[in-house]
Amino acid sequence: MALTPDDLTDDLPLQRSPGPTWQDKLDEDVNKIPEYLRTESPYLNGFEDIPKDRYLSREFHELEKERLWSRVWQFACREEHLPEVGSYIVYDIADQSYLVARVAEDEIKAYPNACLHRGRMLKTYDGRCSEFRCPFHGFAWTLDGDIKHIPAEWDFPHLEVRSEEMMLPEVRVGTWAGFVFINPDPNAEPLEDFLGPEVIKHFERWNLQxxxxxxxxSKIIRCNWKIANESFCEGFHVNATHPQGMSYTGDPQSQIDVYGNVARxxxxxxxxxxxxxxTPTEEEMLRDAxxxxxxxxxxxxxxEGDTLRGVLSAAGRERFRPTFGDGVDQMGDSEFLDAWVYVVHPNFQPWGAFNRIVYRFRPNGDDHETCIFEMMYVAPFSGDRPPPAEVVHLGVDDPWTDAxxxxxxxxxxxxxxxxxxxxxxxLKNLRREGVTLSRYQESTIRWKHDLLTDYINRGPVQL
Amino acid sequence: MSPEPSSGGIKHGFSGAVYAKCGENRVKVVGRDGTTGIFDGIGQWIEGELYDVDPQMCVWVSAERIATSHRLSKQD
Known part of the structure; x- marks a missing residue:
């Protein structure tokens, strides 16, 4: 029977791709994953189009600056980027810049990147310092943010009575799995609450710290940051974008789960x-993979008799054995070969299991029509911690293969x-007001926009 | 038709055409019916009797090929 508009509610039975599911393959695996990693939590919230203005309009970018980036937990760096007391990085998001610094062995702080005298940025590149000294007139702050030096102090009698205003204002900092987050909103919920217990429990198993x-x-792309981000929020595109991967990747059979501010x-x-x-043979699938x-x-x-899942999971297990020891034998086959794409609202994707992949997407400065797309590998190691890899900066026309x-x-x-x-x-040519999403395969994109709407509707941050 | 492929081909899952790199920014495509065409790295037609092509397969085949696979890497 044909559907009518009245049928389009979340009560409409959810259909999934024909063929075996991810759960079916898990049942066949020799080494299983624990049940808590197999739970399903699909996301359904209507069928509305996503307005194209969200990607194109300057006004929406301004709303994101005012109501999203100013109040959301966002990945700034890895803890290893701050190895010593005094190590700092400059974290830029849209038109804002923050200093994120290790101020004690076990403490990281973040500050808006501005001198409290005349507003010059205190730092413009990553490094290590014993104080934050402004290159303009020489005002200086301790790593803890206390005012340390006022040049020609005799000429600032007014600062003597307003000394509390001269402490560097702090921005919230949280750490999880080796990732350092900041949140400019002083009233933000704790990072742990933002991430939620399910996701924290999932990652405990993989020791990303x-x-x-x-x-x-890192590469500059000529598109809004959400376009780049959403390219990695669904597997539906594999058949057209990655045709060489169709034989072995069951992306339409992907499972999509949402846990509050994190999806997978x-x-x-x-x-x-x-x-x-x-129907390709197992060997054909492996060759393509x-x-x-x-x-x-x-x-x-x-x-003969080997399978892609068997061969690649065995290879993955041996690859990680030197660093994890025989603990790899307790891990599931899926953890060594399937794509475990976790999506942390709004712009961060730390893949789970042993994929090593991390993505981050940011506006390119204050330009809503270009963005910065970063890819990293976070890999296990043996012995002393190796230094983090230097960033390979790619311009708009440089190929990723240069990295x-x-x-x-x-x-x-x-x-x-x-x-x-x-x-x-x-999108500028599109003669419709919005883009249409599939109900299940692209539900992570709907979820992202629903969360974004929620942030926008909260109004400006109350400082 | 020249030039000749400089690397082994890949068969397209839908069309059955075989794509192979044949020099810098050039991809040779042999259709299931034997017709051939030369395209650039984003699928723009250069020469030959074959015109329809999958640009994403051209992107893949023409890319600088990196030997190490992230599925097998020993870097860690």
Whole structure:
């Protein structure tokens, strides 16, 4: 029976892709994951289009500055980027800049990046210091934010009676899994509450705090930050954007879960895309997964009866054994091969399990039509902690493959990036007011916009 | 048709056409019916009797090929 507009409510039964699900593959795996990682929490909230102005209009960008970036927990750096007392980074978001510094062995603070005398930015690059001294007139603050030096103090009698105004104002700081977050809103909920107990429990298993930044690249893209971000919030695009991956990636079979401010998309490997007109063999799937082309040999042993899931999970387990020891044998096959894409509102994607991948998306300064897209690997290590990788800064026309540390993932990102600028341009031609989302596969994008709406509707931050 | 592929091809899952890099920013595509075409790295037609092509497959095949796979890397 044909649907009518009245049928379009959240009571309409949820349909999933034909073919086996991620849960079905988990049942077949030799090494299982714990049940708490298998829970399902789909997100349904209507069928409305997303207004295109959210990507195009300057006014919406201004609202995001006033009501989102000013009050949301946001990933600033890794703890390892602040190895010593006095280590600091400059974290920029839209037109705002913050100093994030290790002020004691076990304490990190963040301050708006401005001298309280005439407003010059105190720091413009990352480094290490014993004080924050302004290069303009020489006002200086301790790492703790106390005023330390007022040049020609005799000429500032008014500051003697307003000394509390001369402390660097603090911005909220939280840490989780080795990631340092800031929140400019003094009334923000604690980071732990923002992330929620389910997600914190999931990540406890993977020890991301005991990893290091093994690769890090940053690229300017000619699109709004949300266009870049949302490119990685659904697997639906694989059949067209990554056609070489259709044989082994069951992205339409992905499971999507939402836990408050965090969502996740679990995309199984070893299931062909159901849109394919043929059924690939396990060896064909493995060859495609490893980009083995005609006339080339597989770089891993493969025998009759082997499966992609078996081969890649075994390879992954051995890869991590030197750092995790035999604990890898307690981990599920899925944790070594499937895509565990966690999406932390609004712009941060630390992949779970042993994928190592981290994404961050930010406006490029105060420009709402370009953005900064960063990719990192956070990898386990043995022995002393290696220093974090230097950032490879890529310009708008530089290929991701210039960042060789990203390995073949750079080639994948090249295809995703090929779409982003064209979405920004295409939206200006679109003769509709909004973009349409699929109900389930793109539900993470709906969830993101619903949260964004919630932040916008709260009005300006009360300082 | 020249130039010849400089790396092994990849068969497209939908069309069955085989895509192979054939020099800097060039991709040779051989359709299931044997027709061929040369395209640039974003799928713009250069020459040949084959015109329809998947630009994303051209992006993939023409990209600087990185030997190490993030699925097998030993970097950690």
């Amino acid at each position: 005991d990893r290091y930044v093994a690769a890090h690249a 998309q679990l995309s199984p490997k070893g299931i062909p895309c159901p849109l394919l007109p043929y 490893l980009d083995v082309r005609e006339g080339e040999d597989l770089p891993v042993p493969f025998e 060789t540390g990203l390995e073949k993932l750079a080639m994948v990102a090249e295809q995703d990036t090929f779409n982003m600028e064209q979405v920004q341009r295409g």
